[in-house]
Amino acid sequence: MLTWTDNIKALQDMLGNARRALVVSHMNPDGDAVGASMAWWSYLRSACPSMEVRVAFPNKFPEFLGWIEGAEQAIAYTDKKEATLEYLKDCDLVFCLDFNDLSRLDTLGEALSAHSVPRVLIDHHLQPAKEFDLVFSDVSMSSTAELVYRIVLALDGKPLLSKGAAEALYVGLITDTGSFSFGVKTPETFRIAADLMELGVDKDEVASKVYDSYSEKRMRLLGYCLHSKMRVFPKQKAAYISLSREELDKFCFQPGDTEGFVNFPLSIKKVALSALLTESQDKTHIRVSLRSKGKTISVNELARKYFNGGGHFNASGGKYFDSLKNCEAYFENILKTDF
Numbered sequence: 293m294l295t296w297t298d299n300i301k302a303l304q305d306m307l308g309n310a311r312r313a314l315v316v317s318h319m320n321p322d323g324d325a326v327g328a329s330m331a332w333w334s335y336l337r338s339a340c341p342s343m344e345v346r347v348a349f350p351n352k353f354p355e356f357l358g359w360i361e362g363a364e365q366a367i368a369y370t371d372k373k374e375a376t377l378e379y380l381k382d383c384d385l386v387f388c389l390d391f392n393d394l395s396r397l398d399t400l401g402e403a404l405s406a407h408s409v410p411r412v413l414i415d416h417h418l419q420p421a422k423e424f425d426l427v428f429s430d431v432s433m434s435s436t437a438e439l440v441y442r443i444v445l446a447l448d449g450k451p452l453l454s455k456g457a458a459e460a461l462y463v464g465l466i467t468d469t470g471s472f473s474f475g476v477k478t479p480e481t482f483r484i485a486a487d488l489m490e491l492g493v494d495k496d497e498v499a500s501k502v503y504d505s506y507s508e509k510r511m512r513l514l515g516y517c518l519h520s521k522m523r524v525f526p527k528q529k530a531a532y533i534s535l536s537r538e539e540l541d542k543f544c545f546q547p548g549d550t551e552g553f554v555n556f557p558l559s560i561k562k563v564a565l566s567a568l569l570t571e572s573q574d575k576t577h578i579r580v581s582l583r584s585k586g587k588t589i590s591v592n593e594l595a596r597k598y599f600n601g602g603g604h605f606n607a608s609g610g611k612y613f614d615s616l617k618n619c620e621a622y623f624e625n626i627l628k629t630d631f
């Protein structure tokens with residue numbers, strides 16, 4: 293069993309030898325995926341100046357994360373397949389951030405599987421797959437951003453991070469914890485937030501850029517979801533919202549627009565489990581987001597058992613390969629039999 297110190301030493305050796313690296317994160321990248329990846333990219337560029345580093349996401353990240361330092365240079369694999377594959381050919385190292393199973397990368401994952409480039413995992417989700425060569429996996433971390441911060445600290449003994457990288461990490465911290473209201477498991481998370489402020493993060497400014505960024509359409513879509521689409525099951529202490537492509541189109545849906553919607557039903561006192569079911573653009577499947585509050589319902593297990601997915605105890609996701617109507621019936625049946 294490798295210890296943290298062994299892992300850091302191994303990472304140091306890998307960084308010393310690598311000439312070209314790729315940082316990747318999961319499909320539908322969220323604040324932690326983009327924040328942690330861009331901060332790690334920024335750190336690698338300053339700590340290993342002779343190494344070439346790029347960031348690739350399986351698809352586009354939402355617009356409200358576009359201001360993060362370096363994000364404009366990140367590749368969306370859906371847009372630049374050929375160029376990414378070309379770059380990958382001569383890579384010495386791939387960093388996998390904020391996911392723990394290559395299937396979370398969609399076709400980019402298939403491309404990575406086809407290459408024998410060493411993979412370093414930096415992640416905080418439960419039950420990592422066995423397809424990584426060096427594993428930093430810690431479920432007690434609030435976010436991958438927090439783990440990246442700790443790794444940077446361990447590598448150098450001090451946080452060699454630019455203000456922009458600190459902001460990126462702070463985005464990961466707040467978006468994965470609902471601004472420190474869940475998922476914070478150790479006091480150290482707050483100390484790290486304090487360190488990030490010392491590195492120049494203006495927390496009010498970052499929060500405003502992340503949260504006060506709704507378009508009018510997105511705000512009205514949220515209103516529509518809560519008023520007309522949320523179904524509550526008091527006996528099962530559950531609720532769900534389902535959205536078809538037509539409904540999303542009506543509100544000019546942009547990637548990321550439904551981000552966070554799944555949390556709203558949990559604000560109902562008696563609701564402990566919430567789901568958001570959204571039809572994929574090509575209508576081949578339903579994207580299932582699951583959230584729970586408290587210590588009794590593991591949505592990680594629920595996602596693994598019923599939706600080919602996984603994640604955290606209180607936040608997870610998966611997919612359902614059939615129509616939206618059938619997915620609704622399937623979910624309601626789970627509620628009736630399992631709750």
Ligand SMILES: [Mn+2]
Nearest residue numbers: 324390435436
């Ligand atoms: Mn995360």
